[in-house]
Amino acid sequence: MKLELDLNQLLGMEYDEDGEPVGRRQLRDEVVAIAAATLVKEVRDEAKRSVRETVDSTVRGEVRAIVREALSKPIQQMTSWGETKGEPTTVLELVRTQLEAFLSGTTESRDRYGNQQPANLRQLVEQATREVISKDMREAVIEAKAGVTKEVTQRALKAAVETLTQGLNV
Structure with a gap:
């Protein structure tokens, strides 16, 4: 396969019968314009990226300072x-007291919907462990029931066939 490109036609260049370009466009000018446009785009993209990084960094610093100040100012409950x-x-201080109360709590409570709420970290871990194990156990029991049902059905069918065919010479 042979591929030919006519740059003059591609760029919209026209020449007279003597081979001189017609109009103001020249191949060299077109190449320079395309190269300049590519370079400007690359510089613009790099400038955008640099500005975005600087703005992000500045905003993060400002937000950190605002949050730090807000956390240290007193509030009224x-x-x-x-x-x-x-x-x-x-x-x-509120976070510290709530965390301290949670870690040192001794009895579970219930919310207004009757859901159990752990009183301390140990109870929270126990509750999560219980939920994970009960879910896995539930799935294992379902699988075991299905296996037992299948096995009992197969053995019952086999016994019925043997009983019914006993004495028959087939």
């Missing part, structure tokens, strides 16, 4: 009726 509750405290 409120009741569901909008009344103040307790002394103002920081979010970090």
Whole structure:
């Protein structure tokens, strides 16, 4: 297979009968324009990437500072009726006290829907382990029941066939 490209036709160049270009377009100018456009695109893409990285880095730093400041400022807890509750405290202190209460809890509780809630980390791990094991055990029991049912059915059929064909000379 032979492939021929006419750059003049591809670029829309025209020449007169003497071989001189007609109009203002020349192959060299077209190549330079294409190369310049490619170079500008590459520079633009690199500049966009660089600006995006700089902006992302700056925004992350600013967000970190804002979050750090928000976590260290005191907040006032409120009741569901909008009344103040307790002394103002920081979010970090609230997290610490909740975590401490969870880790040192001793009795399980139930939420308003009756769902069991573990009181400490040990109970949480036990509950998760129980759920995983019970799921795996449930699947294993279902498989075992199916296997037993199949085996009993096959043996019963075999025994019935033997009983019915006993005494027959087939």
